[in-house]
Amino acid sequence: MELVFEKSRAGRGGQNLPPLDVPETVIPEEFARVSAPRLPEMAEVDISRHYTELAKRTHGVNDGFYPLGSCTMKYNPRINEEAAALPGFTKLHPLQPVHTVQGALDVLYLAEQYLAEITGMDRFTFQPSAGAHGEYAGLLLIRAYHKDRGELEQRKKIIVPDSAHGTNPASAVMAGFTVVNIPSLDNGCVDLEALRAACGEDTAGLMLTNPNTVGIFDENILDITRIVHEAGGLVYYDGANLNAVMGVARPGDMGFDVVHLNLHKTFSTPHGGGGPGSGPVGCKEFLAPFLPRPSVAESTDGELAFLDMPKSIGKVRSFYGNFLVVVKALTYMMTLGAEGIREAAQNAVLNANYMASRLSDLYPMAREKGVMHEFVITLEKLHKEKGVSALDVAKGLLDNGIHPPTMYFPLIVHEALMVEPTETESKDSLDEAIAIFRKVYEQAAADPESMHEMPLHTPVRRLDEVGAARNPRLKYEF
Amino acid sequence: MASYVPSTKEERQAMLSAVGVEKAEDLFAHISPEVLLTEPLDIPAGMSLLEAGRRMEEMAAKNRVFSQIFRGAGAYNHYVPAQVRYITSKEEFLTSYTPYQAEISQGVLQSIFEYQTMICELTGMDVSNASVYDGATAAAEAVAMCRERKRDTALVSELMHPDTLEVIGTYCEANGMKVELIPEKDGVTDLEKMKAMMSETTACVLVSQPNFYGRLEDAAALGAAAHEGGAKYIVSVNPISLGILKPPAEYGADIAVGEGQPLGMPLSFGGPYLGFMAATKQMMRKLPGRIVGQTEDVDGRRAFVLTLQAREQHIRREKASSNICSNQALCAMTAAVYLTVMGPEGLAETARQCMSKAHYAAAALEKAGCMLKYKGEYFHEFVTTAPIPASRLMAALEEKGILGGLPLSEDEILWCVTEVSTRADIDRLAAAVTEAVKTETASGASGDPNAEADSEPASEVRKAEEEVRA
Numbered sequence: 017m018e019l020v021f022e023k024s025r026a027g028r029g030g031q032n033l034p035p036l037d038v039p040e041t042v043i044p045e046e047f048a049r050v051s052a053p054r055l056p057e058m059a060e061v062d063i064s065r066h067y068t069e070l071a072k073r074t075h076g077v078n079d080g081f082y083p084l085g086s087c088t089m090k091y092n093p094r095i096n097e098e099a100a101a102l103p104g105f106t107k108l109h110p111l112q113p114v115h116t117v118q119g120a121l122d123v124l125y126l127a128e129q130y131l132a133e134i135t136g137m138d139r140f141t142f143q144p145s146a147g148a149h150g151e152y153a154g155l156l157l158i159r160a161y162h163k164d165r166g167e168l169e170q171r172k173k174i175i176v177p178d179s180a181h182g183t184n185p186a187s188a189v190m191a192g193f194t195v196v197n198i199p200s201l202d203n204g205c206v207d208l209e210a211l212r213a214a215c216g217e218d219t220a221g222l223m224l225t226n227p228n229t230v231g232i233f234d235e236n237i238l239d240i241t242r243i244v245h246e247a248g249g250l251v252y253y254d255g256a257n258l259n260a261v262m263g264v265a266r267p268g269d270m271g272f273d274v275v276h277l278n279l280h281k282t283f284s285t286p287h288g289g290g291g292p293g294s295g296p297v298g299c300k301e302f303l304a305p306f307l308p309r310p311s312v313a314e315s316t317d318g319e320l321a322f323l324d325m326p327k328s329i330g331k332v333r334s335f336y337g338n339f340l341v342v343v344k345a346l347t348y349m350m351t352l353g354a355e356g357i358r359e360a361a362q363n364a365v366l367n368a369n370y371m372a373s374r375l376s377d378l379y380p381m382a383r384e385k386g387v388m389h390e391f392v393i394t395l396e397k398l399h400k401e402k403g404v405s406a407l408d409v410a411k412g413l414l415d416n417g418i419h420p421p422t423m424y425f426p427l428i429v430h431e432a433l434m435v436e437p438t439e440t441e442s443k444d445s446l447d448e449a450i451a452i453f454r455k456v457y458e459q460a461a462a463d464p465e466s467m468h469e470m471p472l473h474t475p476v477r478r479l480d481e482v483g484a485a486r487n488p489r490l491k492y493e494f
Numbered sequence: 495m496a497s498y499v500p501s502t503k504e505e506r507q508a509m510l511s512a513v514g515v516e517k518a519e520d521l522f523a524h525i526s527p528e529v530l531l532t533e534p535l536d537i538p539a540g541m542s543l544l545e546a547g548r549r550m551e552e553m554a555a556k557n558r559v560f561s562q563i564f565r566g567a568g569a570y571n572h573y574v575p576a577q578v579r580y581i582t583s584k585e586e587f588l589t590s591y592t593p594y595q596a597e598i599s600q601g602v603l604q605s606i607f608e609y610q611t612m613i614c615e616l617t618g619m620d621v622s623n624a625s626v627y628d629g630a631t632a633a634a635e636a637v638a639m640c641r642e643r644k645r646d647t648a649l650v651s652e653l654m655h656p657d658t659l660e661v662i663g664t665y666c667e668a669n670g671m672k673v674e675l676i677p678e679k680d681g682v683t684d685l686e687k688m689k690a691m692m693s694e695t696t697a698c699v700l701v702s703q704p705n706f707y708g709r710l711e712d713a714a715a716l717g718a719a720a721h722e723g724g725a726k727y728i729v730s731v732n733p734i735s736l737g738i739l740k741p742p743a744e745y746g747a748d749i750a751v752g753e754g755q756p757l758g759m760p761l762s763f764g765g766p767y768l769g770f771m772a773a774t775k776q777m778m779r780k781l782p783g784r785i786v787g788q789t790e791d792v793d794g795r796r797a798f799v800l801t802l803q804a805r806e807q808h809i810r811r812e813k814a815s816s817n818i819c820s821n822q823a824l825c826a827m828t829a830a831v832y833l834t835v836m837g838p839e840g841l842a843e844t845a846r847q848c849m850s851k852a853h854y855a856a857a858a859l860e861k862a863g864c865m866l867k868y869k870g871e872y873f874h875e876f877v878t879t880a881p882i883p884a885s886r887l888m889a890a891l892e893e894k895g896i897l898g899g900l901p902l903s904e905d906e907i908l909w910c911v912t913e914v915s916t917r918a919d920i921d922r923l924a925a926a927v928t929e930a931v932k933t934e935t936a937s938g939a940s941g942d943p944n945a946e947a948d949s950e951p952a953s954e955v956r957k958a959e960e961e962v963r964a
Contacts, residue, residue: 017600020608020834029837032575036847037917038854043738044871047710052838053615053736060577063834067581067605074601076589084591091498092589095543101579104554110569110764111900112558113892119556120763133537145627145765146820148807156668186807186817190638192668195812233525264522265529280820284498288824289602290592290624290784292766308664330664334568334630334657334753335764347550351496353540362518363499363506369521370509386524414597423594425808442500443509474597476791481596484789484801488778490621491611 017069021492024056054494073475074289075419081441081449085390085422085434086181086229088259088281090364095351096285096344105343110335114321121320124312124336127296127346134349134357135258135275136268137298142337143308147256148183149332150276150295151223153308155191156329157274157299158221158250160306164327171220171248175211179204179230179426184223184254193220200428203383204230206240215247225254226270227261229426229434230383231368231390241271250274250303258282259438260365260389263358274299283345294341308332363439364389367446371437374450378457382429390436392429393421398457399431402464406431411478412456414471418449495540560897562919564855566875566910567706567900568629568655569764570756572734572844573914575835578758582828592784592820596799597791603798606786606823609830616736616833617750618743619772624784625826626818629753630661632769633700633730635816636749637662638669639773639780640698640726647672647695649720651683653705654730655753662700671697681709681868681877685716692723698749700728703742704735707908708852708875709868717746726777733757733770733829735873737838737845749773758832759825768825779805782816784823847913848874851920855911858924863931867906875910877902881927882934890930896923 058066075082082089100106108120128140144150155174162168174188179200188195198210205228222244227233234240241251253267253275259282267275279285280293287293299307306329310322352360365388372381372391382392395406410420410433422434437446460467471477501509506518515521522530541549563571582588586601593599593606606624613622626632637648650662652675659675666673676688676699683701692699699720703713713729720727728749729742734756742750754768755761773781779802787801807814836844852874856866863881880887884901891898899909911920 017604019604019611020830021611029840032836032840033573033843033847033913034916036843036850038850038920040846041850041853043849047739047871049736049738049740049842052842053612053741055612055615055836055838055841056834057837057839058834060835063577063831064581066834067584067831070601070605071584071586072601073598073604074586074590074593075595075598076586078585078589082591084594087591089589089591093496093498095496095547097583097588098547099550099554102551102554103559104551104557106760106762107559108557108763109560109563109565109571109761109897111565111567112560112897113888116558116560116892117763119553122553122556130537133535145631145822146818148817148819149627149631152817156664159668182806182808182811182814183817183819185812186810186814189812189814190665190669190817192670233522235524235526238526238528261522263531263535265525265531269531270529278820286588286824287591287820288822289587289590289599289605289827290823291820292627292822292825293820330667331630331657331660332664333661333765334628334655334767338627338765338767339763340766343550347546350538350541350549351543351546353495354535354537356495356497356540357535357537359497359499362521363501365521366506366509366513366518367501369513373513410595411597414595419591419598420595440498440500443505445500446509471597475600476597476793476795476797478792479596479797479799480789480791481799481801484787484799485804488621488785488802489788490607490778490785490801491614492607 019492020056020066023062023066024058026057028059029057030060080417081445082419083421083435083437084419085436086256088436088438090284090438091440092284092286093348096347099347100340100343105340115319118320121312123343123346125320127342130349131277131296131298134262135298136266137275138301139304139307140296140298141307142294142296142342143332144276144295144297145333145338146291146293147276147278147295148187150297151183151187151254152190153332154252154274154276154297155187155193157303157306158252159191160329161250161303162220171218173218174220175214175222177206179228179428180223180225181254181256203232204228204426204428205232205234206236208236208239211240211243215243215249217248219247219249221250221252223252223254225257227257227388230392231388232383232386233388237270256281257389260361262361263354264361273303279341279345284348285341285344292338292341294338360439367437367439367441371435371446371450375453378454390434393433393435394429395431395433398460402460404460404464404467406433408467408470409433409456409460411470412459412467413452415473416452416456418452496543560895562896564909564911564923565897565900567908568657568753569761570910570912571761571914572756572912574758574760577835578828578831581831582824587824587827593800596797600798603786605827605830607788607798609826610786612830612833613770613772616733616741617731617772618741619750620775621778622770622772623781624786625822626769626771626783627822628767628769629730629751630658632751632771633658634662634665635782636728636751636771637671637698637700638665639749639777641671642697645695645697647674647697649674649676649688649691649696649699651676651701651705653678653683653707654702655706681707681870682711683716685712685719688716689719692719692725696723696725698726698728702730704732704873707868707877708872710871710873714745721746734845734848737841748777754825754829757829759828766822766825768822768829780815783818783821844913851915852876852911855909855920858920859927862924862927864907864927874912875908877906877908880905880907881931886934887927887930891926894926896926
């Protein structure tokens with residue numbers, strides 16, 4: 017399809033503003049732009065059609081099953097959107113006097129209380145704008161803690177299991193730490209011996225996802241957090257997989273000191289094609305003084321106010337974070353309540369187990385027992401015997417209207433496909449998906465060659481990604 | 495209680511049986527009882543959709559929406575054409591993930607490619623990324639891009655937005671880069687002082703155009719001085735101003751960043767906003783975050799894909815150029831739709847009206863006793879003196895439904911005027927200021943410490959500045 021620039025015609029487009037009603041101030045030549053930016057010139061109807069065409073070439077949660085592991089692509093309730101579109105929220109300037117934004121502070125205050133209870137933490141900040149940003153802010157808390165105790169120079173190492181998300185080590189480096197990778201067991205769980213060997217006086221902390229990226233709840237979690245604490249380190253909870261355990265178990269009770277959550281995963285705010293998300297960070301009381309400032313608290317007159325915090329790590333972004341995303345997540349938590357949150361986790365785990373049980377005779381599972389909200393398939397055998405890779409199977413799913421699972425992750429599983437159905441799929445849609453997964457596998461076994469051609473029925477077919485990277489064309493050439 | 499679990503009770507039971515357990519709790523039986531919750535969470539019971547909707551409406555109604563806003567300071571009240579929200583609310587855009595599966599994500603990918611092109615057009619730069627969280631993190635990431643082995647110091651104008659200064663401080667404290675603030679002189683960055691501060695360890699010079707006071711910097715001279723010292727030059731720009739102001743590439747920027755909120759995003763109490771980043775081709779591979787490139791599919795059709803991923807965390811892990819994963823994709827699309835709806839002439843007209851109305855307002859406010867603090871060029875923000883203590887002036891304006899400028903102290907106010915204000919609005923503002931001054935003079939009040947209506951934002955701004963200085 018054409019680019020917006022190719023649809024542009026000089027002189028087309030409407031007038032959106034009234035005529036200037038004050039004397040014009042002419043910009044001095046030394047500051048003035050000489051040639052106009054080549055922005056599109058289009059009529060309203062053509063703009064609408066352009067984006068409708070783009071929408072048709074985009075697969076969202078509402079277009080079909082979206083079992084993208086680790087991303088929790090659950091349904092995004094419309095009431096969340098309606099709440100976030102209220103003018104009482106959208107038209108607020110971030111620097112309005114606090115007595116005029118009490119409702120907005122209510123949102124932040126309430127959302128903090130909900131999340132603190134759900135995670136077993138004491139305080140939260142909403143400044144981080146995405147999961148990775150939350151990791152970064154959380155690690156800065158750990159850094160500030162050691163600095164405050166005069167041990168930062170000595171404690172510079174963050175331990176990261178090799179099953180972790182790539183953001184974990186990247187965030188640790190940005191936060192000024194060095195990364196110690198430790199091997200995981202086959203099921204993605206922490207190798208206690210490796211952990212003990214890695215822990216020492218130079219340990220700043222451990223980053224852990226639980227359930228881990230193979231979808232398994234680490235049975236030794238209390239031992240793990242104890243070992244790190246005994247070495248003087250802190251334990252960080254990557255909340256990417258909280259959907260499996262919310263209302264069932266809490267990171268705070270497992271011994272974690274800091275968590276980040278992904279409101280755009282677990283708490284149903286949409287992903288928006290890659291953001292805006294929100295990555296609030298929670299911590300135990302002893303880390304609260306270091307949180308990004310300001311925090312929201314009740315002031316003496318009963319109103320809510322922003323509190324400055326002298327020991328704060330400072331801001332990690334402007335103002336108070338992706339506020340409207342917090343509005344959406346709060347709406348979700350209020351509608352679900354204590355029981356609904358638990359029900360969501362239970363059904364997320366049930367759906368994953370059900371799907372795994374109906375596929376495990378064909379698709380080898382990286383781990384059969386203890387599956388939580390997602391399961392990991394390994395296609396190593398299929399690849400070796402038939403030359404059909406995880407990528408081929410993923411592309412085969414595309415032709416059947418399913419968004420493929422996460423591919424080639426976690427790194428410790430070869431030819432991995434990571435499937436996370438979420439709780440918002442019915443048995444019917446799971447059965448349909450199961451049938452498609454089976455059909456694709458059978459085709460792969462019967463006619464492996466045909467798999468390399470897939471997809472055949474998508475708007476475009478397989479892309480030359482190597483060419484894109486070798487010869488970068490990153491903008492339209494006019 | 496609302497529920498988004500579609501399976502019926504019977505279906506759930508059937509699935510439990512298929513899995514070989516009796517009840518949902520059994521699915522968690524392998525978890526140590528020590529960490530399993532024995533009590534329900536201590537949060538309110540779930541609400542019906544009707545109740546939840548009403549509760550959110552109540553909270554929204556507790557906020558005061560000002561019909562007249564003359565405050566900017568990093569968040570700008572612009573006209574947002576209806577099309578912008580309608581298009582960006584399309585479910586496909588709203589509910590999709592990062593476009594990893596290019597074959598069924600061409601819509602999002604093409605929209606980002608178009609966005610990148612528009613950011614390059616606005617800034618004059620060679621390449622743009624797909625966005626970062628906001629203007630402050632864009633600046634902090636840009637500073638980190640410039641670090642070289644022997645060059646580890648960033649010279650940052652103190653006339654950046656205070657939150658940007660603070661975020662840079664936070665990022666650099668962690669990554670070990672040094673930050674030195676370039677002082678201001680007469681409301682602009684002090685070029686002579688900046689030159690004196692340059693050294694062999696200077697990695698970059700960062701300024702804002704227009705700066706926090708709204709003033710236009712001698713951006714070319716600052717850039718030339720930065721390059722002369724072998725440092726990179728980063729400029730944080732207001733995207734609306736680029737409708738009429740010189741693009742940063744023309745005065746030598748190696749990296750252009752900025753807060754994209756003015757491009758179609760509502761004020762939203764500070765977010766979601768949009769950080770844009772564009773750079774020269776030489777710095778392309780140091781850019782953080784997603785980048786979309788053009789390629790072809792096996793049938794030779796033009797197509798788009800996430801590219802240059804060798805920079806990114808999921809490939810490089812601890813060696814990545816940044817940890818960023820989710821960015822602000824839908825906000826980037828918002829900016830692209832806004833720029834398409836406005837077109838080149840609409841953007842220029844918006845910028846012209848902002849600048850002209852700000853100058854009209856400055857003259858009107860001067861007549862009301864608020865004297866311009868600095869002589870010299872400015873875009874749509876300006877600093878004046880406060881004829882009466884700023885907090886009391888703001889309280890008086892508030893009574894008339896006006897959100898006045900941001901008090902920088904009790905003596906100084908940072909005003910902002912955009913295209914949405916009419917001449918009549920500005921005249922009313924000036925009249926309200928005049929009246930407040932008159933009332934104050936008549937009552938003879940002075941230094942009343944009760945009137946603290948506006949103290950928080952202002953003190954926050956000051957604290958941020960002190961923080962970075964310290």
